[in-house]
Amino acid sequence: MTKLKNDLFLRACKRKKVERTPIWIMRQAGRYLPEYRAVRKKVDFLTMCKTPELAAEVTIQPVDIIGVDAAIIFSDILVIPEAMGMKLEMIESKGPKLYNPIRSISDINRLRKIDPSKDLKYVLDAVSLAKKELSGRVPLIGFAGSPWTLMTYMVEGGGSSRQVGTEIKKFIYNDPKSAHVLLDKIADAVAEYLSAKIEAGADAVQIFDTWGGLLSPADFEEFSLRYIEKIISQIKRKDEPVIVFAKGVHYKLNKLANCGADVIGLDWTMELGKVRSKIGNKVSLQGNLDPTVLYGNEEKIRNEAVKVLKSFGKNNGHIFNLGHGILPDVKPENAKFLVDVVKEESKKFH
Amino acid sequence: MTKLKNDLFLRACKRKKVERTPIWIMRQAGRYLPEYRAVRKKVDFLTMCKTPELAAEVTIQPVDIIGVDAAIIFSDILVIPEAMGMKLEMIESKGPKLYNPIRSISDINRLRKIDPSKDLKYVLDAVSLAKKELSGRVPLIGFAGSPWTLMTYMVEGGGSSRQVGTEIKKFIYNDPKSAHVLLDKIADAVAEYLSAKIEAGADAVQIFDTWGGLLSPADFEEFSLRYIEKIISQIKRKDEPVIVFAKGVHYKLNKLANCGADVIGLDWTMELGKVRSKIGNKVSLQGNLDPTVLYGNEEKIRNEAVKVLKSFGKNNGHIFNLGHGILPDVKPENAKFLVDVVKEESKKFH
Numbered sequence: 001m002t003k004l005k006n007d008l009f010l011r012a013c014k015r016k017k018v019e020r021t022p023i024w025i026m027r028q029a030g031r032y033l034p035e036y037r038a039v040r041k042k043v044d045f046l047t048m049c050k051t052p053e054l055a056a057e058v059t060i061q062p063v064d065i066i067g068v069d070a071a072i073i074f075s076d077i078l079v080i081p082e083a084m085g086m087k088l089e090m091i092e093s094k095g096p097k098l099y100n101p102i103r104s105i106s107d108i109n110r111l112r113k114i115d116p117s118k119d120l121k122y123v124l125d126a127v128s129l130a131k132k133e134l135s136g137r138v139p140l141i142g143f144a145g146s147p148w149t150l151m152t153y154m155v156e157g158g159g160s161s162r163q164v165g166t167e168i169k170k171f172i173y174n175d176p177k178s179a180h181v182l183l184d185k186i187a188d189a190v191a192e193y194l195s196a197k198i199e200a201g202a203d204a205v206q207i208f209d210t211w212g213g214l215l216s217p218a219d220f221e222e223f224s225l226r227y228i229e230k231i232i233s234q235i236k237r238k239d240e241p242v243i244v245f246a247k248g249v250h251y252k253l254n255k256l257a258n259c260g261a262d263v264i265g266l267d268w269t270m271e272l273g274k275v276r277s278k279i280g281n282k283v284s285l286q287g288n289l290d291p292t293v294l295y296g297n298e299e300k301i302r303n304e305a306v307k308v309l310k311s312f313g314k315n316n317g318h319i320f321n322l323g324h325g326i327l328p329d330v331k332p333e334n335a336k337f338l339v340d341v342v343k344e345e346s347k348k349f350h
Numbered sequence: 351m352t353k354l355k356n357d358l359f360l361r362a363c364k365r366k367k368v369e370r371t372p373i374w375i376m377r378q379a380g381r382y383l384p385e386y387r388a389v390r391k392k393v394d395f396l397t398m399c400k401t402p403e404l405a406a407e408v409t410i411q412p413v414d415i416i417g418v419d420a421a422i423i424f425s426d427i428l429v430i431p432e433a434m435g436m437k438l439e440m441i442e443s444k445g446p447k448l449y450n451p452i453r454s455i456s457d458i459n460r461l462r463k464i465d466p467s468k469d470l471k472y473v474l475d476a477v478s479l480a481k482k483e484l485s486g487r488v489p490l491i492g493f494a495g496s497p498w499t500l501m502t503y504m505v506e507g508g509g510s511s512r513q514v515g516t517e518i519k520k521f522i523y524n525d526p527k528s529a530h531v532l533l534d535k536i537a538d539a540v541a542e543y544l545s546a547k548i549e550a551g552a553d554a555v556q557i558f559d560t561w562g563g564l565l566s567p568a569d570f571e572e573f574s575l576r577y578i579e580k581i582i583s584q585i586k587r588k589d590e591p592v593i594v595f596a597k598g599v600h601y602k603l604n605k606l607a608n609c610g611a612d613v614i615g616l617d618w619t620m621e622l623g624k625v626r627s628k629i630g631n632k633v634s635l636q637g638n639l640d641p642t643v644l645y646g647n648e649e650k651i652r653n654e655a656v657k658v659l660k661s662f663g664k665n666n667g668h669i670f671n672l673g674h675g676i677l678p679d680v681k682p683e684n685a686k687f688l689v690d691v692v693k694e695e696s697k698k699f700h
Binding site: 165169215269295 | 621
């Protein structure tokens, strides 16, 4: 295995000493980059995910172009429901569609137990290839959706935020038993999948709980957190850190900090400093610049980035990121400017 | 003026002693009621708002049908941008559209200063009529959008939650000066409007900050809270309570509690008891059952309603409500069941 030339991200995940704060950006391999759009023009989104050469190519682009300290494999969280047997389609400008959404225990029983080495070989191949092509420049992150978030898509059948919430809540309130059967099944699949990604070369993994914030605090514990904990306890790993990003989950931060993750990702509605003083130094924190700040000019971007650094303060255990994915109409030069600013300004905090 | 037969809601707003917890439901005059749909079938949404007889009729329906302790005038927050000169259309199943969205100071300068007694006479007439027809059975609530939320619609030009956030953030980050000019103008309009509603007979007013949660904590103070405070300081009122409902604003609760409002409304991601112990007894709290709990069966609804009552605990100053508007596909009998449960169970907490 190649030794990493830049391991700032991994050290920060473990709250070790770093010379400056590492930065990567959620959805950094994405539509805001002309180089990404050039690849995407040739094939559709899912074909990109399923062609290891293309997935690896766009994975590495932001390392070359904007200079981030970690790469994240280009893929989609919905490859798991697809591997479990659901028909998936990505509809241009409308988002994902999963056909025949889950509504009953018989739907659940029809789902396959996945074998990542066969059913998701294309992702593992993309990971190996990206890892090889990175040749140790920066670490590579693998990811998956949380069971709650994946179940939400599987029950809703789609993902437009306007609608999400209706069908999934009917399901969990009227048939909680089946919901737990499904969550358990997904948790096993995700644990196997993330273990396989690590085996294929991922240096860290992130679990996205995009829809965690739909739940009340008590429901979050019952339907989401429990299964995140299950996954983390089952992942086969040596020292590879696990990051949990639960969007909108401003409550239960103490419980999140004890779920077994090394890093908790925060959205931009929280203050890093306040969260740190609340949960202590158990975990590293990742985040949390408002993604729309990248619509501002350089002065605005610098000021807001420094505010985030200041809020976390002089300490180890901070990975700079946005509080959500980068928006598709952000100028790439603004993303690069942010990366440069964080690299420069964060030295003062270490 | 008719003396109120049921003033539980008003007493709870002032943290006075009550025999049981009052309840009303955001969007209680809405599509989930067949009686509402029967009226709505005859005319379009805006015509309903602009026909005092129809607006008053649907305002009173939930008092008769599900037995809530307060009525809220049927209207829409976007009548203010319309009165200021923007063309408004409600597009079936797509949401509101404001034509020629605001993007510059010259757009802002074209907006009219409103005179509610002329430009929004139809709302005031609806308030007077509803008040008369209620004949003191329960109090009547008037409402308006917060300046931030109204500005968001005015700049975005629409309201699908999938998109909201892009244009408004570009605007405030690139031209904060103009944004503040517009916010100030809207705040004056809202203060005049709410004062006029109170004069027309509203017993309380609620300010909805639906998009407050889009903002980072610092930006919320600068672009939203400041103008809510301005409105509250300008409203002409005797003893009529002011409620502020800022969806997603889990941060800055202490500042919110000091904004001059009598009541803070909370969404379902917060725990009433925790919030109360954090901000003390300065204000009453309104909320906050997850609206999707009404998809559950009676046992589920009862359990969750009791949890909300327990979380607030034995104390004055709680108004029961959902944590957001009632969903259009909820069964009316479930809403009625909730009202009955709260009326019955809450006696134990007083």
